[in-house]
Amino acid sequence: xxxxxxVLEEIEQLRKKMSQTALEKGATSCESVTQxxxxxxxxxxxxxxxxxxxxxxxxxxx
Numbered sequence: 001x002x003x004x005x006x007v008l009e010e011i012e013q014l015r016k017k018m019s020q021t022a023l024e025k026g027a028t029s030c031e032s033v034t035q036x037x038x039x040x041x042x043x044x045x046x047x048x049x050x051x052x053x054x055x056x057x058x059x060x061x062x
Contacts, residue, residue: 021035
């Protein structure tokens with residue numbers, strides 16, 4: 001399993017957890033906000049990994 005796929009799985013798990021926390025405790029609860037920030041970090045990481053892989057693919061095809 002590649003790194004992008006692993007990060008995507010983590011994103012999906014955290015998204016579900018955050019949604020449940022928001023329903024139970026409110027979207028502005030400290031726990032929901034913390035999970036949202038963690039999700040932002042994972043999404044940023046995923047974007048960087050995708051861009052890196054895209055750049056690697058482009059440079060190898062030249």
